[in-house]
Amino acid sequence: MSKTRQDLTWQELEIGATIITPGNSDEYKSGDWRSIRPVVDKKKCIKCGTCYIFCPDAAIYETEDGFFEADMFYCKGCGICAQECPTQAIEMVEEEE
Amino acid sequence: MGKRIGLEVSLSAAEAVKMANVDCIAAYPITPQTHIVEHLSELVNNGELDAEFIPVESEHSAMSVSAGVSAVGARAFTCTSSQGLSLMNEIVHIVASMRLPIVMILANRSMSGPISIWNDHTDVMSIRDCGWIQVFANNGQEVFDNVLFAYRVAESQKVMLPLIINIDGFILTHVIEPVEFWEKEQVKQYLPDFKPVYTMHPDRPVTMGGVGMPYVFSEAKVAQDEPLIQSKAEIITAWKELGDVVGRYYKPVETYRMEDAETLFVTQGSFGETVSLVVDALRNEGESVGLVMDRLWRPFPFDEFREATSQAKNLIVIDRAISYGGQGGPLAIDIRSALYKGENQPNITNFICGLAGRDVTINDFKNIYHRAMEKIKENPMEEDFEYYGVRGK
Incomplete structure (x- = not known):
């Protein structure tokens, strides 16, 4: 199955548009909504994980070296991580730039 | 049985x-x-x-x-x-x-x-x-x-x-x-x-x-x-x-006394039985009239309706509802659409009556029939319709 469902024809929908694959909301690219994105300054980051806890979409994950990054497939660019970061290590950057 | x-x-x-x-x-x-x-x-x-x-x-x-x-x-x-x-x-x-x-x-x-x-x-x-x-x-x-x-x-x-x-x-x-x-x-x-x-x-x-x-x-x-x-x-x-x-056969569109009928009443619901008696009475008076009863409303039976009205010169559509500011009653609106550009384009008159349970008797339907015949001579506009029996109209 494709990552997004934007190419389904009307005949391919289940009866009543029923969703028969539980948990398939993780295929939904909520990252499409984003107009600004978080950029982490690793020099300021203290690896506290506050951004990971506060992210309302659970889009932030811990990398192997202990830093935290946002998955751009899901990140809506809400900026809560930047707001909550105790060391101001996260900056929200316009998508166009 | x-x-x-x-x-x-x-x-x-x-x-x-x-x-x-x-x-x-x-x-x-x-x-x-x-x-x-x-x-x-x-x-x-x-x-x-x-x-x-x-x-x-x-x-x-x-x-x-x-x-x-x-x-x-x-x-x-x-x-x-x-x-x-x-x-x-x-x-x-x-x-x-x-x-x-x-x-x-x-x-x-x-x-x-x-x-x-x-x-x-x-x-x-x-x-x-x-x-x-x-x-x-x-x-x-x-x-x-x-x-x-x-x-x-x-x-x-x-x-x-x-x-x-x-x-x-x-x-x-x-x-x-x-x-x-x-x-x-x-x-x-x-x-x-x-x-x-x-x-x-x-x-x-x-x-x-x-x-x-x-x-x-x-x-x-x-x-x-x-x-x-x-x-x-x-x-x-x-x-x-x-x-x-x-042993009882139903169809999306029911017809009654269609033989050579020039004018057809079109009804929905219990009006059908009353109008069937009106058709009998008018036939006895020498009028060429029949009845089409719409049983299936959605999906609208376009083919069946066109076939039922294919020989008619005039339709008298009886609506028991209003489309405020629109082109008459909802049934008439659909019928006008169904017959637009059709092979047979009968005159369509539309009467809104029987609102809030007001009785519509056999005599009322006879009046509607005669009024429809007058209106057709006047060559009404497509959106023409009448509230029947309203005082002051």
Whole structure:
């Protein structure tokens, strides 16, 4: 199955548009909504994980070296991580730039 | 052959619901629907019908409960009128999109205001575009038969759509008519058990009624409308097979005394029987007149209607509802669309009458006929219509 469902024809929908694959909301690219994105300054980051806890979409994950990054497939660019970061290590950057 | 007994149409409708062996009745009382639901509560209470009777706190809940039970695979029935329909409106649209085969009897009553408890079709016309299959009934026997027909069609896996049976409030609901009940064997032969496509079940999790983002909403709507349009074939088959079982054959469009008829009345619901008598009387007076009764309202039977009117010079469309600021009544509007650019383009006159239960007698219909003949000579505009019998008009 494709990552997004934007190419389904009307005949391919289940009866009543029923969703028969539980948990398939993780295929939904909520990252499409984003107009600004978080950029982490690793020099300021203290690896506290506050951004990971506060992210309302659970889009932030811990990398192997202990830093935290946002998955751009899901990140809506809400900026809560930047707001909550105790060391101001996260900056929200316009998508166009 | 089943037993033929004299019974109030509401009670016989409830008996038909019992014969359909429904699993759940969720309803809130409203005139003139009340007797149907009251009788069902008696049937459940005295053990004649093994079903959940849920006396909900509003019509919104009635349709919500029906949605829930249908979603788990149970056979759901509900029943309402007018303001009750308005209150459940939100869920009426949703169950159609969820393809839940709920059956509802709508005891047709005016939409207030002024406040009215009496009959017309303004309630159903307010939800014309809700996505349900919608049929009208001429008499009590049709109501009885169409309850069993309704479940047969609605639950067909080719269809899977909810269905409204319109019955004129008081004019049908509160009169005693001879109704032939079905034998249990006939029901068994005609109506299979409900086999839903998907059900809510903890072992097989699904999501029903989910969000439809803009990229999929239009596809979801076509996936809802196509089966409604296609359901006509299943409807015709189900009525044909109903005839094979009980000997009464129904069609989407019914005709009466069509032989060489220049002018045709077009009716919906209980007006049909009255106008059939008018047609007899006018024929005796030498008038060339016949009758077309629209039984299936949605999906609209365009082909059948065009065929029925293919030889007619004039149509007199009788509406029992108003499309405020529009082109006459809802039935006339659809008929004008159906015949636009058709091979036969009869003169179409439209009369709105019988609002809020005002009697429309045989003499009234004769007056309408003669008035229509005058109007046709005046060569009316397409959007021309008349409120019949309104003082000061």
